[in-house]
Amino acid sequence: MFRPLRREEVGSLVEIVKGAAEDRRAGLLPRMKAASKSFDEVVEKIIEEHIRDAKEQNGQVRDFIDVMLSLMESNSMKQVQFGKDNIKAIILDVLGAAMDTSVNVVNWAFAELLRHPKLMKRVQGELREVVCVDRIVEETDLSKLNYLNMVIKETMRLHPVAPLLVPRESTEDITINGYFIPKKSRVLVNVWTIGRDTNAWSEDAEEFNPDRFIGVDMDFVGRHEFQLIPFGSGRRSCPGMQLGLLEVQLILAQLLHCFNWELPDGASPCDLDMTEKFNLTMARASSLHCIPNYRLNTLKTSKTT
Numbered sequence: 285m286f287r288p289l290r291r292e293e294v295g296s297l298v299e300i301v302k303g304a305a306e307d308r309r310a311g312l313l314p315r316m317k318a319a320s321k322s323f324d325e326v327v328e329k330i331i332e333e334h335i336r337d338a339k340e341q342n343g344q345v346r347d348f349i350d351v352m353l354s355l356m357e358s359n360s361m362k363q364v365q366f367g368k369d370n371i372k373a374i375i376l377d378v379l380g381a382a383m384d385t386s387v388n389v390v391n392w393a394f395a396e397l398l399r400h401p402k403l404m405k406r407v408q409g410e411l412r413e414v415v416c417v418d419r420i421v422e423e424t425d426l427s428k429l430n431y432l433n434m435v436i437k438e439t440m441r442l443h444p445v446a447p448l449l450v451p452r453e454s455t456e457d458i459t460i461n462g463y464f465i466p467k468k469s470r471v472l473v474n475v476w477t478i479g480r481d482t483n484a485w486s487e488d489a490e491e492f493n494p495d496r497f498i499g500v501d502m503d504f505v506g507r508h509e510f511q512l513i514p515f516g517s518g519r520r521s522c523p524g525m526q527l528g529l530l531e532v533q534l535i536l537a538q539l540l541h542c543f544n545w546e547l548p549d550g551a552s553p554c555d556l557d558m559t560e561k562f563n564l565t566m567a568r569a570s571s572l573h574c575i576p577n578y579r580l581n582t583l584k585t586s587k588t589t
């Protein structure tokens with residue numbers, strides 16, 4: 285999609301986005317404007333680089349920014365306004381939506397597994413069976429990691445990273461399940477509560493129990509039901525779902541396959557702080573500290589063995 289950002293570019297963007305979020309809370313418009321200016325400078329530089337490189341490479345399309353630039357210049361977009369500002373807005377939208385989300389899922393999954401050492405061993409057992417211990421996990425292994433995938437579903441049920449999704453406005457009067465919602469109402473979908481609803485999940489809804497998904501054909505997008513919609517549902521659901529899931533699966537699989545993990549200072553798993561920090565995305569209130577112990581026989585990938 286995008287060319288990988290350089291370390292300093294990622295650093296500046298993360299700082300800007302974090303700063304803007306802080307400022308929004310504090311109502312500091314001037315600082316937000318300054319953050320927006322800094323963001324604009326970083327993105328402007330990236331776009332200019334793409335324009336320059338495209339000339340050098342005879343217009344060869346390499347990533348998503350190249351696609352947007354070629355759309356901007358093509359005749360097909362002449363009827364609609366699609367300029368550099370739109371490209372910048374899309375980059376900001378995608379980066380903003382992609383950065384916090386996957387990180388938070390990994391964080392919560394890790395915390396739940398640290399709190400449930402037997403389940404962590406079970407994930408590691410599956411990894412040992414599917415991948416063995418003489419190479420690292422690769423993308424092609426992921427579809428075979430059934431238990432890990434159930435752990436991820438269970439994590440996103442209890443800890444949806446966007447607990448109220450994104451606010452919506454109803455475009456017409458409508459009655460749903462006997463509730464009348466007038467046109468132009470602000471509607472919030474409380475995914476956090478849906479994930480803990482005992483009517484939808486059974487009495488142990490508050491428990492972390494990935495086994496509840498055994499033999500259950502439930503995807504993430506509410507095609508048949510709306511119990512599990514951590515990416516939203518319908519035409520405005522998350523367009524980065526496949527990429528986000530892939531990232532989460534690969535990061536978790538690699539961390540759990542390469543290392544055994546324990547809490548520092550002999551802390552007990554049940555003492556792990558699971559307090560949430562409520563925001564548009566829901567992070568852990570405290571940082572997660574844990575100690576890795578290498579567990580593979582070798583670091584070679586299957587390509588080199």
Ligand code: HEM
Pocket residue numbers: 377378381382385386389445446449450451514515516517520521522523524525527528529532
């Ligand atoms: C596990 C990781 C992720 C989770 C849990 C997640 C979750 C969500 C949720 C809940 C929404 C709002 C949907 C709604 O309002 O109904 C959303 C929107 C969005 N996500 Fe993701 N997301 C993830 C990863 C990504 C990635 C990797 C990208 C891009 C590369 C991305 C791009 C977007 C964009 C652009 C939107 C706004 C869509 C719109 O308003 O039309 N997301 N995401």
